[in-house]
Amino acid sequence: ETGVTQTPRHLVMGMTNKKSLKCEQHLGHNAMYWYKQSAKKPLELMFVYSLEERVENNSVPSRFSPECPNSSHLFLHLHTLQPEDSALYLCASSQRASGGPNEQFFGPGTRLTVL
Amino acid sequence: AQSVAQPEDQVNVAEGNPLTVKCTYSVSGNPYLFWYVQYPNRGLQFLLKYITGDNLVKGSYGFEAEFNKSQTSFHLKKPSALVSDSALYFCAVRDMEGSARQLTFGSGTQLTVLP
Numbered sequence: 001e002t003g004v005t006q007t008p009r010h011l012v013m014g015m016t017n018k019k020s021l022k023c024e025q026h027l028g029h030n031a032m033y034w035y036k037q038s039a040k041k042p043l044e045l046m047f048v049y050s051l052e053e054r055v056e057n058n059s060v061p062s063r064f065s066p067e068c069p070n071s072s073h074l075f076l077h078l079h080t081l082q083p084e085d086s087a088l089y090l091c092a093s094s095q096r097a098s099g100g101p102n103e104q105f106f107g108p109g110t111r112l113t114v115l
Numbered sequence: 116a117q118s119v120a121q122p123e124d125q126v127n128v129a130e131g132n133p134l135t136v137k138c139t140y141s142v143s144g145n146p147y148l149f150w151y152v153q154y155p156n157r158g159l160q161f162l163l164k165y166i167t168g169d170n171l172v173k174g175s176y177g178f179e180a181e182f183n184k185s186q187t188s189f190h191l192k193k194p195s196a197l198v199s200d201s202a203l204y205f206c207a208v209r210d211m212e213g214s215a216r217q218l219t220f221g222s223g224t225q226l227t228v229l230p
Contacts, residue, residue, distance in 0.1 A: 005157070026127065032215075041203065043159075043220035055216070088160055101147050101218065103210050106158030 003027045004107035006091050009018040012080065012113045021076040021110045023091030031096045032074040033104065034066060041084060050096055081114045090111070117210045128196050129229050131175035134218045136191040136204050136224045138180075144212030148189040150180055153203040153223075162204075165189060176200070196228045 013019050016036050025032060031050040031095040035043050049068040063085075065077040074091055084099045092104040118141045128134045151159040160190055164173025169183040171201055181190045191204060203225050207218040 006158075040222060042119075042222045043207075045217050048217060092158070101149075103149065103161035103164060104159075104218070106151075106160070108156065108158045 002100070004024065004091060004093055004105050006089075006107035006110050008110060009108065009109045010113075010115065013078070014115050015081060015083075017081075018077070018079040021089055021091075021112075023074040023076075024112050025074075025091075025093035025107075025108055027073055027093055027095075027105060029093040029095045029105070030071055032068060032071070032076065033074050033092040033094075035090040035092065037090055043090070047076075055093070078112075080111075083114050086112055086114045117146075117208055117219050119219055119221040120207050121204075121206055121224045123224050124148060124222075125225045125227070130198055131195050134193050134196040134200070134212045134226065134228070138189045138191065138204075138206030138221060139187050140189060140206070140208040141156060141187065142210035144192045145208050146189075147209045147211060148180075148182060148193050148217075149207040149218065150174065150178070150189075151207065151220075151226060153205065155202075159205060162191070163189045198228045198230050201226055202229045 006020045015106045018025040033048050033113040047066040063080050067075040089107045090109045094104045096101050122141045149164045150162040153159045162178050163172050165172050165182045173179045178193050203223045205223050206221045209218050
């Protein structure tokens with residue numbers, strides 16, 4: 001694995017449930033990301049935390065709520081989701097630098113199914 | 116705005132033959148370009164990147180990519196494909212001078228190497 005872990009790996013939830021996805025990076029990076037991956041669509045960036053500042057994709061519904069308590073941990077809180085939210089949710093981290101973007105390191109993802 | 120296109124959803128190649136996975140991009144300035152690979156049930160793994168300098172970039176597992184500014188392309192290549200190269204490949208771009216601070220990913224190309 002790449003040093004980025006995600007739990008759980010699989011999650012099935014009803015539309016009225018509340019759940020959280022967890023991501024942890026052991027690489028000493030200072031930026032963390034949530035992506036949504038749906039089949040045959042571009043990877044969709046949902047949220048970025050850089051030096052504990054949050055950057056949002058304005059198209060992400062409010063039923064997704066991120067939390068970044070420190071530079072190593074990232075959560076995605078889920079509530080009242082819709083079936084179309086079923087996807088693979090990927091966490092990534094990178095080291096922000098002034099010389100240009102560094103490569104991101106991805107976790108294995110959480111496969112989410114909303115019934 | 117920045118964008119990236121992977122015109123082929125699927126590429127099939129025989130083992131031992133050269134492979135090419137295509138990527139074209141659109142930015143207002145100069146690009147940063149990346150290739151990532153995703154194996155089943157795994158997150159994305161970094162393969163290589165172009166920041167500046169030599170147009171031919173060499174990366175992991177024998178892959179390379181050529182930056183072509185006039186054709187706005189960054190095709191991924193390998194001289195001799197292996198069955199183990201079968202995976203989903205993503206191209207990503209970020210504009211050096213643009214306002215977007217994050218990567219934009221393509222929709223992916225499924226590479227199948229036939230034995």
